[in-house]
Amino acid sequence: MSQSNYRFLLFLFLFVCIGCAKKGSITGGLKDTIAPTLKISFPENFSTNFKGNQIKLTFDEYIKLKGLEKQLIVSPPMKNEPLIIPSTVTKYLTIQIKDTLQPNTTYSFNFGQSITDNNEGNPLNQFKYVFSTGPYIDSLALGGRVKDALDREVESFVSVMLYEVNEKFKDSVVYTSAPRYITNTLDSLKTFRLENLKAGKYLLVAMKDRNNNNKFNPKTEKIGFHKQFITIPNDTVYEIELFKEVLPFKALKPSQVSGNKIAIGYEGKQDFSKSKPKIILKNNNQILESIVTQFPKKDSLQVWYKPIKADSLLLNIKKESYANDFSVKIKNQKKDTLSISAVQTGILNMRDEFTLESSTPLVKIDKSKISIKDSKTKNTEFTTNYDDFNQKLVLNFPKNTSEKYQIQLLPGALTDFFEKSNDTLTYKLETRSESDYGNLIVDLQNVKRFPIIIELTNEKGEILAHDYSEKNTKIEFNFLEPKDYILRVIYDDNKNRKWDSGNYLEKRQAEEVIYYSKVIKDVRANWNDNETFDLSIPYTPESKKKEDKDKKTKK
Numbered sequence: 001m002s003q004s005n006y007r008f009l010l011f012l013f014l015f016v017c018i019g020c021a022k023k024g025s026i027t028g029g030l031k032d033t034i035a036p037t038l039k040i041s042f043p044e045n046f047s048t049n050f051k052g053n054q055i056k057l058t059f060d061e062y063i064k065l066k067g068l069e070k071q072l073i074v075s076p077p078m079k080n081e082p083l084i085i086p087s088t089v090t091k092y093l094t095i096q097i098k099d100t101l102q103p104n105t106t107y108s109f110n111f112g113q114s115i116t117d118n119n120e121g122n123p124l125n126q127f128k129y130v131f132s133t134g135p136y137i138d139s140l141a142l143g144g145r146v147k148d149a150l151d152r153e154v155e156s157f158v159s160v161m162l163y164e165v166n167e168k169f170k171d172s173v174v175y176t177s178a179p180r181y182i183t184n185t186l187d188s189l190k191t192f193r194l195e196n197l198k199a200g201k202y203l204l205v206a207m208k209d210r211n212n213n214n215k216f217n218p219k220t221e222k223i224g225f226h227k228q229f230i231t232i233p234n235d236t237v238y239e240i241e242l243f244k245e246v247l248p249f250k251a252l253k254p255s256q257v258s259g260n261k262i263a264i265g266y267e268g269k270q271d272f273s274k275s276k277p278k279i280i281l282k283n284n285n286q287i288l289e290s291i292v293t294q295f296p297k298k299d300s301l302q303v304w305y306k307p308i309k310a311d312s313l314l315l316n317i318k319k320e321s322y323a324n325d326f327s328v329k330i331k332n333q334k335k336d337t338l339s340i341s342a343v344q345t346g347i348l349n350m351r352d353e354f355t356l357e358s359s360t361p362l363v364k365i366d367k368s369k370i371s372i373k374d375s376k377t378k379n380t381e382f383t384t385n386y387d388d389f390n391q392k393l394v395l396n397f398p399k400n401t402s403e404k405y406q407i408q409l410l411p412g413a414l415t416d417f418f419e420k421s422n423d424t425l426t427y428k429l430e431t432r433s434e435s436d437y438g439n440l441i442v443d444l445q446n447v448k449r450f451p452i453i454i455e456l457t458n459e460k461g462e463i464l465a466h467d468y469s470e471k472n473t474k475i476e477f478n479f480l481e482p483k484d485y486i487l488r489v490i491y492d493d494n495k496n497r498k499w500d501s502g503n504y505l506e507k508r509q510a511e512e513v514i515y516y517s518k519v520i521k522d523v524r525a526n527w528n529d530n531e532t533f534d535l536s537i538p539y540t541p542e543s544k545k546k547e548d549k550d551k552k553t554k555k
Contacts, residue, residue, distance in 0.1 A: 036116070038057060038060075043131065045129055046131065047132070048131070050107075050133050053097040055094070055097075062091055062119075063115050064118050066113075066116050066121070068087075071113060073182060074109055075107070075196070076105065076107065076179070077178040077214050080098040081098070082097050083096040095109065095129070101133050105133050106131075106132045107130065108128055110183065110184075111128070112127075112186050113125055115127055126186075130196055142232060143237055144192055144237050144239055144240065145191045145239055145240075148242050149241040149242060149510035152488075152539065155208055156190075158184065158192075158207065159183075159206065159207045159209045160184070160205070160206050160207075161205045161206070161214070162179055162202040162204060162205075163177070163203040163205065164200060164201070166201075169203075171504075172505075174205055174215070176215065178215070179205070183195075199233060201231050201232075203226075204226040204238060207221060207224075207242075208221050208242060218247060219247065222242040223242065223245070224243060225504060225507075226238060243501045245501060245503055245504065250267040250268075251264050251326075254315055256333065257333075259335035260306065260307050260336055262281075262303040263301070264326075277317055277318065278318045278319070279303055279316065280316045281314070281315055282314040283310050289305070290303055291304045291388070292389075293361055293389055293390065296357075306418065311330060312330055313328050314328075315327070335418075338420040340414065342354070342355070342356055345429075348399065348405070349479070350401065350437065351480075353396055354429065357393075358414065358416065360391075360420070365384055366412060367384060369412055370409050370410075372395065373405065373408075374404065380397045380405070381398075402434075403430065405430065409424070437478070437479040438524050438525055439476065439480065440456070440477040440520065440523055441477075442487065442531050442533055443473065443533065444475065444489065444533050446534055446536040449491060451468060451495055452468075452491055453466060453468055453489070453498070454489055455490065456477060456486065458483075459484075464480075465480065482524055485520040485523060487520055488513055489535060490512070490513050492511065499513065516533050517539045
C-alpha cells in the first residue's frame with residue numbers, strides 16, 4: 001500500500017471516530033397516542049345464535065382495566081354480574097357469564113373508557129361487545145341528554161333506562177325490577193344513546209343509581225322520566241330532568257340530648273313553612289308544656305320541656321297522615337342555657353337584615369329595652385320579627401350607606417322558655433358606601449308565563465339575592481357585593497313562591513328552572529351591569545364547555 005493511500009485510510013478512520021463521539025441525547029420517540037384495538041374475539045363480535053357462557057377478547061397490545069365497576073354497562077342488565085378477568089395487565093380478557101340468558105335477545109357489553117393501553121393510558125373509547133341469542137342483532141337506537149331539574153350541572157354516571165310496556169307492566173317497576181335496556185352518561189355533555197334496541201313501547205327513565213342495583217331508592221337517589229310512554233323506532237331527541245323527591249314525613253326514634261330537650265330525627269328534607277308537626281309530650285297522663293323547633297343544620301326537631309323528675313316521657317307526633325307514639329327515657333343531664341349570637345358582625349350589608357339567634361326558644365321580646373342608634377346617636381325606628389321555629393330574631397330598620405350603628409339590648413329584653421333573660425348585649429355594625437356595591441339590571445325576554453322567581457346564586461347553588469314577579473320583566477338587584485353570580489328563573493306554577501320538586505308515582509315533573517346561558521362575571525363596585533336574559537335560549541352543556549375554554553384561555 002502506498003503512503004498516500006495509507007494516509008487517506010487513516011484520515012477516514014479518524015473522521016468516523018470523531019463523528020461517532022459527538023454528544024447527543026437519547027429520545028424515546030414520539031408519544032404513543034393510539035388506543036388499543038380488538039384484534040380478535042371468540043365468539044366473533046356481533047355474533048347471533050349465541051349459546052355459550054364465555055367470551056374471549058384479544059387486543060393488539062397490553063391493556064389494563066380502569067374504573068370498570070363504574071363504566072361497564074351490560075344491557076339488558078344481568079341478575080348475576082359477569083366476571084371480567086384478569087384485572088391485571090394483559091392482552092387477553094375473558095367474560096364469564098353467570099346468568100341464564102333470555103332467548104331472542106340482543107346483549108351489549110359497553111366498557112366505556114375502562115380499557116386503556118398499559119403505557120400511556122389511552123382509552124379504547126366506548127368499546128362494545130354485542131351478541132344475540134336469536135337469529136339477528138336488534139339495531140334500533142334512541143338518544144338524548146340528561147339535566148338536573150334544579151341544579152345548573154348534573155352529576156356524572158347517570159343511568160338511563162328503558163322498561164318494556166306490556167301486559168305485566170306496572171308503574172312500580174322502577175322500584176322492583178331491572179330495566180330491559182340500560183346505558184350511562186359518561187361525557188361532559190351528559191348525553192346518552194341506547195343502542196341495539198328492538199321495536200316496542202317503553203317507559204324512559206333516568207336515575208342517579210347510587211347503589212348500582214338498577215332500582216330506584218327515593219331516600220338517596222334522584223329520578224327523571226318522560227311523562228308519556230315512547231315507541232321505538234322514532235327519531236326524537238329526548239331530554240330528561242333529574243329531581244330528588246320530597247319524602248313523606250316520618251319520625252325516627254327520639255332521644256334525650258340535654259336536661260330539657262329531646263331530639264327527633266326525620267326522613268327527607270321537609271318544608272315546615274305551612275305545616276309543622278304537632279307534638280304532645282306527656283308524663284303519664286299529664287300533658288307537659290313544650291315548644292317544638294328545628295335543630296340547626298340537621299334533619300331533626302327539638303322538643304323543649306321544663307325540667308321534670310321522671311323515668312320516661314311519652315311523645316305523640318302527627319303531621320298530615322303520619323302519626324306515631326314513642327317512649328323516651330329521661331336521665332339527669334346538663335340543661336341548656338340562654339345565649340344570644342349575632343349572624344352579622346362588623347359589616348352589615350345593605351341587602352341583609354340584622355339577625356340574632358338564640359340557643360333556647362324565646363317567649364317574650366320587650367322592644368322598650370332594645371335600641372338602635374346611628375353615628376349621630378339618633379334612635380332609629382325598628383320592628384321585630386321572631387321566627388319561633390328556627391329561633392331567629394330579625395331587627396328590621398332602615399339602613400343608610402356609610403353609616404355606623406349601635407344595637408343594644410338591655411337586661412330583660414329577651415326572655416326564654418325557661419324564664420331566663422339576657423344580660424346587656426351590645427353590637428356595633430357599619431354599612432359600606434354605595435360605591436362599594438354594584439347594581440344588576442336584568443331584562444327578561446320571552447317569559448312563557450307568570451309568576452316567576454328570579455334568583456342569583458353562587459357556584460354552590462346558595463341563593464344570594466332573589467325577586468318575585470307577577471308581570472314585570474325588568475328586574476333590579478341593587479347593593480350587590482362584587483363577585484360572580486349565576487342567574488336563574490323559576491316558573492312558580494303553584495304560586496307558593498318556592499321551587500317544588502317532582503314525584504314519579506304522581507307523574508308530576510319538577511317546576512321548570514331556566515339558567516342564564518353564562519355566569520355573570522365579577523359584578524363591579526360602583527357600576528350598573530345590564531344583562532338581557534332570553535328565556536328561550538337557556539344554559540346548555542355547550543355553554544359550560546365554552547366557559548371552561550374561556551377560563552383556560554384567561555389562565
